Amino acid sequence: QVQLVESGGGLVQAGGSLRLSCAASGRIFSNYYMGWFRQAPGKDREFVAYISMNSGSTDYKDSVKGRFTISRDNAKNTVYLQMNSLKPEDTAVYYCGGSFRSLPTRSYEYAYWGQGTQVTVSS
DSSP states (O other): OEEEEEEOOEEEETTOOEEEEEEEEESOGGGSEEEEEEEOTTSOOEEEEEEOTTSOOEEEOGGGTTTEEEEEETTTTEEEEEEOSOOGGGOEEEEEEEESSSSOOSGGGOSEEOOOEEEEEEO
């Protein structure tokens, strides 16, 4: 079993930055891909980014490329999402997930989820 706990969300003005963290406990963190998803009110949960076990592979949703950066510290069992140049359309609850599949961009590919952290970007 894996427990994931997100933190770092909040209210920020457009153009600002936030850094989300996701701390993992339980099974060996370095054994699985980690990803970030988000869900806005009335919308489906959507892929934002993933990172491979050794940080050698990452991928991003097109609309966040160049603004968001995913990283991980296996020694700290933590994955991060640095979000810069935030836009109102980035407003959502952000979830981190753990996956044993390769290149996981679909929510069903994730076995573990955190409880989410709210990000609100004001215009």
